């Protein structure tokens with residue numbers, strides 16, 4: 001079938017909208033989704049810029065939302081016409097998948113970054129195969145092939161485009177808080193970097209009853225918006241002794257929990273140094289390969305600290321996304337405060353606005 005897709009051609013070239021072919025030959029366990037919307041996540045840009053060296057040209061996009069047009073052999077629980085959110089893919093067979101930790105699937109990189117699919121990506125352009133199946137979807141397109149494992153059915157009354165970012169960015173930030181740090185009511189938490197992931201972490205911290213929620217960023221307008229979604233304090237990320245400034249807000253002895261979404265080594269160090277004794281930190285960014293974090297041993301060991309790397313919020317999407325949808329229905333996940341919509345053909349404008357910080361979370365509408 002003919003589809004329209006945005007292809008990443010080279011690091012220094014904008015996304016190009018093309019008309020290409022998508023095979024409608026579904027393998028067992030696969031579904032064909034008519035994409036209504038897709039969020040743009042930093043991982044899309046990291047691949048386009050080749051900070052993650054995945055071969056180009058490739059169709060990216062991994063926060064797709066749409067309607068199932070067809071189900072492949074062996075798919076149960078999903079049918080034509082279902083509204084779905086797409087999330088990351090996993091093999092379902094390895095030990096981590098069987099233990100309910102698909103974010104750490106043995107095949108995570110091959111499936112999600114390299115888009116390995118039996119029989120190829122299914123995408124063809126000018127007679128040659130085009131890279132796709134990114135995060136088992138490649139949703140910068142009007143149609144996508146996904147799997148029953150990485151789509152999550154949601155109510156038909158829900159706004160698909162607004163909920164699209166649940167599949168990666170929101171799940172990552174909210175999951176780090178709800179699934180990993182699990183703060184007690186009244187706890188203190190600091191969120192370093194308040195893009196979409198950090199904003200989701202703040203919303204989740206508010207849900208758990210954290211009494212002190214500190215947002216750290218270098219952009220004033222982001223800090224204002226962070227207060228709007230639940231931050232109780234804000235700190236300018238350029239403050240000279242950042243760790244000390246944040247620690248002072250956690251009853252003087254440091255904060256109970258922290259999250260770093262920046263991957264910037266000095267900021268990561270501050271996100272650990274601001275913790276109180278036996279505090280815990282979640283590290284969720286994916287900085288370029290070879291990045292090292294400077295951590296003072298006496299702080300880590302003497303403080304009895306826990307520092308945890310977290311992929312996709314430690315979530316099982318089919319279980320976690322419906323919980324986030326429930327919060328959204330109750331008005332407790334104010335995504336409208338961080339999402340900005342763009343028509344599909346304005347994808348490069350959306351990327352630019354995201355990079356300059358003019359907006360928090362761009363979502364492309366396909367029609």
Ligand SMILES: [Zn+2]
Nearest residue numbers: 091094097105
């Ligand atoms: Zn697996």
Ligand SMILES: [Zn+2]
Nearest residue numbers: 041043168169
């Ligand atoms: Zn992502």
